[in-house]
Amino acid sequence: MCGIAGIIYREGTHEVGRDMTRMLQSMKHRGPDSTGYALYRPYDHHLVMRYKLADANTPRDFEFADRLARHQGQVLQRLRSMDARIHEVDEETEYAYRAAFELPNGNLKELADRIEDIPDCEVLSLGHSLEIVKDLGDAEEVAGQYDLRGFTGTHAIGHVRMATESDVDISGAHPYWAYPFTDVAVVHNGQLTNYFQWKRRLERSGHRFQSECDSEIIAVYLAEKMSEGATLEDAMKDSLEELDGVFTYIAVTAEALGVCKDEMAAKPLVLYESDGVVALASEEIAIRAVIDREIDTYDPYEGEVLVWQR
């Protein structure tokens, strides 16, 4: 089933962490397995990297803590070896970290590849605005664990997951970062049927996939199109033709938020637009969790692509 949500303010910064937590918590019944956030701050010259060194349900063996400490040391060492000027490193949970740094002369793909070369390490997001946080449990739990309620920013998307196509773990949780492109993230509700075809195609052009989850290809697919010069809207329109299956997905960049609904209109989406904010979710109850009054909403039709720019 899964539930997706997105919110974008047209002006200024707002408490998007709190908003998204409310939206996702009200849709808990659509997916109790894991909850994920992609939150956007205004552009900052620091790069923020969110990464994990183990999964939430990795068996805690004898050497677990030692291994984590060793791997964390390697992450910092590799960052320094690429001339990154580390600003701050936070341990968010036992296994998830957030590092802010400047990277004057380095390419992001190389950085991500070097970091992910460390055993069990996965880069969840990398960007000047984007921060992806995902973990097992409902929105209240994840927001509490990662202290997201105070997060102020410009826009955000989120996902509550009912696992169908792959395991219940952080790697299989949404949103997906579009490795190796900064600041692109996707949440998806549905199933893709030409997943392996696209996965092989994208792997041949040098991309890596961290999970077995079909939704991961949407992010990389869009990012590759955009790196070839397409706008987000054009890339999403192409996906209507080139991705098979049923899907409603929300894609975000640092400046835009877009939604795409497949030709069958098989997965739900409710949309609310006002002068100040655009909010969308699988169920209206999620929108009402942040806009607590009677509002006019509608469901986009099949094959629609809508993009809002900031």
Added chain:
Amino acid sequence: MAAVGERRVSYDARGLAEPHAEAPRVAEVEDGRAVFDARDLTTRQINLELRRLLYEEDVADVTVQNPGSKHSLGVGILTRCRITFEGSLGYFGCGLVDGPEVHVKGRVGWSACENMMSGVVVVDGNAGSLTGAALRGGDVVVKGRVGARSGIDQKGGTIISLGDAGSMTGFMMQRGRQILCGDVGPGLGDSMYDGTIYVAGKVKSLGIDCVPGEWTDADTELIERKFRIYGLGEPPAFQKFVCGKKLYNYDNLEPSERKLVL
């Protein structure tokens, strides 16, 4: 510790079902009319309060304030009454009802009026997909637009939409009527068995075995009557679509049956 026989079993893995909920008794009743505020009530409490008023207190007119887009409200009401929701409903609103006249002063989500037997549901706003799925009787009037697959598996009754309609409208419809005043998406009336779909706007594409039908006086009479009843003004000009019956193979025997006959 309770003996095995006494232990109350409740399945509430996700904290959503409330097996022990009771009607909250918050409604104000006056002259056979009741009003209550649903803002702080759960889905089950709202439905239990509705039932208490309609079945136990013999109230025939209930107004629910602040339904707040909650799912599954007003479901399974099997008596003649009047229910007003002063706001929007979530998914599965007014499903499985038999008899009530419902007025939703907002929108409804997916699968509104699913399997309705009789009665009237008037929605002031838009409706989601699967509106009137497996509808058996009664009228569903949506003053905004409807989503995809409205009247899927419809077996009777009438669905009226003043706005546009999505794809696969009237998919596998078996009886009943749809009166659609706006444009309609692709696959209209796909694989329909019977029934009639009237469309005033543009049709993006017809589904398999859905064909234009011949207009009769009965069609004019029906549409004028429905517009008059619901105060929808002067009806626009409609096209009529019916089943082409090219997929009818009821006379052909199944291979196993053929053996029996021989």
